[in-house]
Amino acid sequence: MINSNTAIYAILGDPISHSLSPVMHNSAFSHLNYNGVYLAFSAKKIGKAISGIRALGIKGAGITIPHKVAVMEFLDEIDDLAGKIGAVNTIINRQGKITGYNFDSIGAVKAIKEKTGINNKAVAILGAGGAARAVGYGIISEGGRLIILNRTKDKGEKLAADLGSEFCPLEDFKGLKCDILINTTPVGMEPNVDGMPVEKKHLNKGMVVMDIVYNPLKTRLLRVAEDMGCKTIDGVSMFVFQGAGQFELWTGKKAPVDLMRKTVLKALSCSS
Ligand code: ATR
Numbered sequence: 001m002i003n004s005n006t007a008i009y010a011i012l013g014d015p016i017s018h019s020l021s022p023v024m025h026n027s028a029f030s031h032l033n034y035n036g037v038y039l040a041f042s043a044k045k046i047g048k049a050i051s052g053i054r055a056l057g058i059k060g061a062g063i064t065i066p067h068k069v070a071v072m073e074f075l076d077e078i079d080d081l082a083g084k085i086g087a088v089n090t091i092i093n094r095q096g097k098i099t100g101y102n103f104d105s106i107g108a109v110k111a112i113k114e115k116t117g118i119n120n121k122a123v124a125i126l127g128a129g130g131a132a133r134a135v136g137y138g139i140i141s142e143g144g145r146l147i148i149l150n151r152t153k154d155k156g157e158k159l160a161a162d163l164g165s166e167f168c169p170l171e172d173f174k175g176l177k178c179d180i181l182i183n184t185t186p187v188g189m190e191p192n193v194d195g196m197p198v199e200k201k202h203l204n205k206g207m208v209v210m211d212i213v214y215n216p217l218k219t220r221l222l223r224v225a226e227d228m229g230c231k232t233i234d235g236v237s238m239f240v241f242q243g244a245g246q247f248e249l250w251t252g253k254k255a256p257v258d259l260m261r262k263t264v265l266k267a268l269s270c271s272s
Helices: 021-031 046-056 070-074 080-085 104-113 130-141 153-163 170-175 220-227 236-251 257-271
Strands: 007-013 036-042 060-063 090-094 097-101 122-126 145-150 166-169 180-183 208-211 231-233
Touching: 007 021, 007 046, 021 036, 021 236, 021 257, 046 070, 046 090, 046 097, 060 236, 070 097, 080 097, 080 104, 080 130, 090 236, 097 236, 104 130, 104 208, 104 236, 122 130, 122 170, 130 145, 130 153, 145 153, 145 170, 153 166, 166 170, 208 220, 220 231, 236 257
Parallel strands: 007 036, 007 060, 122 145, 122 180, 145 166, 180 208, 208 231
Antiparallel strands: 060 090, 090 097
16 A cells, blocks of 8 residues: 555656566565555656655666666765676665665676576677676676677777777677677667667577567567577566566565566566
8 A cells, every 4th residue: 555654666767668667566565565666757867867866765766778877976875886887777765875786787697597608608799888788797707708799889899998898880790700699779679679789691590699678578689589590588587687686675575586577577468
């Protein structure tokens, strides 16, 4: 029951209408009888949104596209791992002091390890935003050999330099050999589901192909890769594992991971 003691949490991003964070967290809150509610806010100006969190005493928030890096300057404190990654996907408001964390990295590593090893694999990441930073950091921590591919050269080169990896412009992807390919761009995400970040002819059968986009569950990239015989990893596992980290930070309770996964899969099947 929502009352005057209900703790409010939110997701801040733009666009945000595709987000399943509210259904996932609300189902976990009610499962554990936690007096909390999770809402989605379309936030264009992240600094103003953080002022709103402070003013209203909102207890915590998920931070998503395109604010994962930009949000950092508005926080009081950055957790060590988020600082090393250089991006924040979660904040907590402890009596007015706002601290930034990152659970994307651990979420991505867990999701990949459900399907394949990382150590010594050649891993290509498409994109150089906040999510790419976190996933790339996770890959390097696990001993993967990383290459960043990005549309905007400067941004890709900067991320590659920060992570100590290689960089290749996105248009040169065709010549590249990799064991694992990970899309961290929003290309293919609802409502632009026909988008594909690389051309089919540049994929090959031996690749493991992962998309961190989880809505739709099978992006065009994953459908094409699956048809070619590639092993694929959809975005739900990473999404749920990062959500579990957020839930535990905010509530201090163990996250009901299976329930969270089922809720997300059900919501996706209803929307497709
Ligand atoms: P997030 O925080 O979720 O990572 P972001 O910081 O906005 O979001 O980063 C999105 C990434 O997707 C960027 O690397 C962006 O490329 P640019 O650096 O060139 O802007 C990439 N991206 C977004 N739309 C794209 C598109 N249509 N084609 C290729 N890359 C795209």
